Amino acid sequence: MELDALAAAFAALEAEVRQAMRTEGVDAAHVTLVPEVDLRFHRQTWEVTVPLGSRDRPTVEGLGDAFRARYAELYGRGALATGAGIDLVNCRVIGIGRIAPRATASAGLGPPDPTPARRGARVAWLPGAAGRAPVPVYDGERLLAGMAIVGPALVERRDTTILVPSGDRAAVDGLGSVVIEAGHA
Numbered sequence: 482m483e484l485d486a487l488a489a490a491f492a493a494l495e496a497e498v499r500q501a502m503r504t505e506g507v508d509a510a511h512v513t514l515v516p517e518v519d520l521r522f523h524r525q526t527w528e529v530t531v532p533l534g535s536r537d538r539p540t541v542e543g544l545g546d547a548f549r550a551r552y553a554e555l556y557g558r559g560a561l562a563t564g565a566g567i568d569l570v571n572c573r574v575i576g577i578g579r580i581a582p583r584a585t586a587s588a589g590l591g592p593p594d595p596t597p598a599r600r601g602a603r604v605a606w607l608p609g610a611a612g613r614a615p616v617p618v619y620d621g622e623r624l625l626a627g628m629a630i631v632g633p634a635l636v637e638r639r640d641t642t643i644l645v646p647s648g649d650r651a652a653v654d655g656l657g658s659v660v661i662e663a664g665h666a
Contacts, residue, residue, distance in 0.1 A: 490572050491516055498576035507578035515575040520548040523566035529555060544569075590627030590655065598623035600637070607633055608646060624653045 495514055502512050521528040531547045545567055553561055600618045607614055619630060621638035629652040630636070632645035636659055643659055645651040650665045 487518075487569070487572065491574060494572070494574040498574050502576050502578050505578065507580060511579040513577040513579075515577065517573050517575065518544065518569060519571040519573075520544065521568050521570055522552075522562040523568055525562075525568075528568075528570045591625045593627055593629045593652075595619055595624060595628040595630050598625075598628065603635070605633070605635060605644070607644075621659065624659070626653050626655050626657065628653050 495516075498514060499509065499512065503509065516533040518531050518533065519528040520531055529548060529551050531544070531551050533547075548567055549561055598619045598621075600620050602615045602617050604613050605616045606612065607616070614633065616633045616635055617630075618635045618637060621636045621643070624630075624636065629650060630645055632649040632651065633647045634645040634651070636643040636645065636651065643651070643661075645661060646663075649661050649663050651659050651661045654660050
């Protein structure tokens with residue numbers, strides 16, 4: 482294992498994560514970086530993630546010891562492949578950015594009736610005994626703050642489809658998030 486190459490990979494990943502955080506408007510003083518490696522015993526299929534807690538330069542022995550300790554924690558000491566080589570599969574840096582909480586706007590919420598955002602209905606597979614059933618479909622981009630839906634229903638957005646289960650209520654908050662309250666229909 483080339484530790485210089487690993488150190489260079491982590492330096493590049495950290496710079497990329499810091500830039501992404503800056504782009505998202507997160508103050509550098511509020512960013513925590515968590516470096517990790519995925520390791521496995523030679524010829525094994527599955528790897529184990531090992532966080533690199535210390536910002537000191539990793540050593541081969543230190544990585545091996547951390548991997549064996551994590552492996553034994555997950556699978557037991559008897560599962561350790563004594564004498565087997567260790568393969569480095571991945572390295573990554575997770576960026577955690579702390580931002581100030583935003584207050585949910587409650588003033589200026591519109592009417593609760595979601596009818597203007599209704600697209601129609603389609604058959605969906607519902608959990609429990611209901612099985613396949615027709616459910617109303619709402620355009621998530623047209624749901625305004627204050628609108629509420631009683632499940633079962635589907636909310637279609639550009640990046641996801643949200644199921645509102647039977648007996649639950651979904652409301653759009655002041656930030657445009659769909660908040661589902663279980664059992665509050």
